[in-house]
Amino acid sequence: MKGTLSAQLIRKLILVVLAYAIVQLLISVNIINDYLQATLTTICINIILAVSLNLITGFTGQFSLGHAGFMSIGAYTCALIILKNPTTYNFLLGTLLGALLAALVGFLVGLPTLRLRGDYLAIATLGMAEIIKIMFINMDKITNGPRGLSGIPRFVNWTWLFIFTVGTVLLIRNFLKSSHGRACIAIREDEIAAETMGINITWYKVLAFVIGAFCAGIAGALYASYFYFIKPDIFGFLKSVDILVMVVLGGMGSISGSILAAILLAVISTLLQSFSEIRMILYALILIIIMIFRPQGLLGSREISLSAFNRLGKFFAFEKEAK
């Protein structure tokens, strides 16, 4: 048992390293050019955003429309730090500080608002994100107001993207496979039953918000230090909806679903870059179609796992033999 377990682990590790190396190679021989790299970056950032919102909304069952607010805190914090002192060390420090600040705000907002349920909570989180946005607009001296910050030095490369994306996804996945994560899932299923079974529901709701906000802060920092430019408008209501769309599209309560959706939507919107109006119409269309045919999202609450691929492999091998 133990032997096979570590063998599995090693196989996974090899796959992860391989994925990193292949992309790195493609970048160095310029098959993945600057344009594709931007798409790659968007995908990674969206994966972090979608998976972390899924923790809050899909797994813990707390409807949130404020994820872009948490993201903006990470973006501004990191941007301000590296604008002043552009070193890799400061980029990492800025990312960490941005994530921590976002988590702190998640905590402060979470405590009072998590007594609310469903629509009310959604409205409260929406309000929170708008307040954060307005603060950035009004702190003119520091944030340059609505014009935003430009010329942010770029420290984000494939290596950092990979580390942060795989890191956050792994941490959230591990959390969800623990008793603490299962406590969050129990809250989604039935709050009264959960708390009667010994789960401190307020604590776990706030915790989900704090972890989710922390990761969104990281995503914001990566965004700022890749795309050179941020302004409050980028992190508005529409961005929060964008993230929610990925979560719903992939499946509430499915990490692999969120990853799949993040990739899919990034690819679609890159393909449609030149007509951005149609992009939003397409979004709406895709959502409506999925709501009709797969109300539970692409993957529902299931996960794609390595063993699923193995099974698939065996299945095809069997098919061949049969022929």
Next chain:
Amino acid sequence: MPLLKVHKLTKSFGGLTAVLNVAMELKQGELVGLIGPNGAGKTTVFNLLTGVYVPTSGSIILDKGDAQQELQGLKPHRICKAGVARTFQNIRLFKDLTVFDNVRIAMHKNVQYGLLSSFLHLPSYHREEKRISEATMELLKIFNLDGKKDEYAKNLPYGEQRHLEIARALATSPSLLLLDEPAAGMNPAETAQLTELIKWIREKFNLTILLIEHDMSLVMKICERIYVLDYGILIAEGTPDEIRSNKRVIEAYLGEDVGDV
């Protein structure tokens, strides 16, 4: 000192007083029934004992010998930690989770690893997860559910859902178990089997049990004492024989068969 001492427990919902000045004492190891006509306030008493409702007035004291604790006004998860577990009249399983996870989640209060370990899956995580899984399987075996551990709770037949709820309550390792109509919807054979099971788990887990039930055959057979509630007020208390012949109980149940069991 009794294990549970309820004193002048009262709950009003606006103008309606659902429970008024209820007093109860449960000794360690007792199996006690709580009966009464529909709407008498039985479930409300359970909700008060488990913190789902905050009492309007009165006190609830749990005394496990080494420590005495006042439960009124505590949050449900605290009361669970103090050692009170329950099932629900309208089954409240985690429907879209597996049978296994339903029970495993209820082990939460005894899990010995922190957040760091849950993020990084440190050795303490693996050690504890192994322990919880084994304990979960053991409980499922008792209720004959081990073969269905990977099924969704919602797909179980009704009787097995009730069993799963009891298993889940036991997973919190309680001293006091509250069962709200455990035999509701079961046929006589299933009820007889459940009766044996309740007796057996009381011995095995050293439990004190308070049980709400409309099925008099079950109540009269296994309860050592019975409390009778009517319109929120305790109208009688005694052994099954005493309750059967109690005038006020017969009046409260007018039209229902108490005497001929």
